[in-house]
């Protein structure tokens with residue numbers, strides 16, 4: 001466990017060499033580290049606070065250090081790959097819409113599996129997906145519980161921005177960033193602190209072209225990809241670069257991509273794929 | 284009574300999220316009121332009324348909306364107590380990115396949306412940095428990768444916050460948010476003597492007092508000048 005007080009007495013250059021990712025934290029706090037290597041964090045923050053005359057608007061060094069320690073803890077657990085491997089997700093029954101106990105004992109979903117969720121409108125498909133996303137612990141309207149790897153999961157799945165259980169793909173999603181395919185993938189890889197992004201970028205591009213009817217090159221702005229190309233890129237990127245172990249897909253039947261190949265790619269990356277659909281694929 | 288302050292850039296989804304969240308809370312028998320603070324005009328009060336939620340609105344007109352908020356929040360708390368609310372929610376737009384009308388020991392929620400772009404979290408400042416809960420909306424219309432990058436930028440700015448995705452249209456995630464408001468046990472009797480989490484900008488210059496003419500001779504009081512860089 002990191003102690004904020006100790007961080008304050010650590011020199012900036014030691015912080016950067018022990019936790020190379022903290023540079024972007026300081027940047028986001030509008031703190032410029034240039035020339036600060038030799039200073040302790042406390043000296044640096046004191047100096048930064050006096051340099052800005054709007055000093056009421058600054059966090060105290062102690063407050064910044066607490067935030068920095070939270071950030072480091074988050075990143076460390078993020079980089080620790082294995083504990084994230086979700087091999088099974090278990091749904092334990094609650095009550096149905098009329099309040100009656102549900103008629104199943106448990107449902108297990110396994111990594112590498114695709115499960116279709118079918119049912120008429122209002123039947124509760126979205127609620128089921130929401131129960132999974134929120135890792136329900138008998139505290140949603142359905143009173144269901146969700147277990148991960150056979151046990152009740154930790155609360156961090158709920159609130160951590162970096163440990164999201166579920167990735168989502170749907171037909172309504174569009175790219176909004178003003179970037180090329182390559183820049184876009186690099187940005188995503190950087191946010192995930194991937195050590196060597198280039199091979200991943202190349203692979204995602206290649207897989208996306210395999211799924212899309214017409215191929216596109218890496219310099220294409222993502223916003224000018226066709227519907228099918230966009231969907232293909234989203235799926236390849238989610239399969240390869242998203243850390244979320246579960247992928248929820250809403251209706252991709254008419255998305256202009258090879259649906260079978262798309263599902264194969266997702267399950268080959270050991271995702272649990274849940275698909276709300278009117279047209280279940282058969283194995 | 285509990286108080287929650289909800290802030291966020293215009294059109295980020297505050298009203299939508301509040302409406303869905305109150306829906307979930309009322310379902311559990313909670314009595315909730317809303318106060319909307321804005322600058323020039325708002326129609327949010329009509330939306331709350333239509334949903335059967337007791338609402339007050341305060342327009343700051345020519346004044347800074349956040350200063351106006353602090354000057355009036357105690358009166359609003361009085362209204363909430365008189366009406367026996369379990370929870371009073373205040374909605375206000377963060378208009379200048381420098382302010383945050385968050386109060387110490389009062390739950391603070393910042394609502395921002397995925398469409399605002401990945402550069403936005405860094406620009407929002409204290410309103411995001413000091414929030415207890417960050418609600419991210421409009422995830423239904425951007426890609427998974429963009430959602431992930433956006434959320435990671437949010438957590439760089441505020442690593443201490445709980446981050447929640449809520450869809451303002453379908454309400455997905457609002458039920459979950461409502462449980463967090465229920466769990467919070469910091470009741471408010473009065474705000475007198477309480478403090479803001481952050482000071483508001485010092486702005487008392489001739490323009491604050493109605494000056495309209497441009498030029499250095501008309502600039503009195505708290506004035507700050509741009510540094511023109513020679514290249």
Ligand SMILES: Nc1ncnc2c1ncn2[C@@H]1O[C@H](COP(=O)(O)OP(=O)(O)OP(=O)(O)O)[C@@H](O)[C@H]1O
Nearest residue numbers: 095096097120121122123124125126127128141142
């Ligand atoms: N087991 C349950 N207990 C209580 N409420 C439920 C349950 N299942 C679903 N609901 C509620 O029923 C409503 C409709 O469910 P939901 O939106 O999940 O349907 P859907 O199958 O996704 O419909 P559509 O196909 O139109 O998207 C929601 O308000 C949901 O919270």
Ligand SMILES: Nc1nc2c(ncn2[C@@H]2O[C@H](COP(=O)(O)OP(=O)(O)O)[C@@H](O)[C@H]2O)c(=O)[nH]1
Nearest residue numbers: 293294295296297298299420421449450451452
């Ligand atoms: N697609 C989508 N639209 C949303 C979402 N949340 C809000 N909106 C829309 O965004 C617009 C602004 O929302 P509003 O709640 O009024 O924002 P406010 O100004 O912050 O109160 C409205 O048209 C909403 O319907 C969301 O999660 N997804």
Ligand SMILES: [Mg+2]
Nearest residue numbers: 122125126127
């Ligand atoms: Mg649905």
Ligand SMILES: [Mg+2]
Nearest residue numbers: 297298327374
């Ligand atoms: Mg509003």
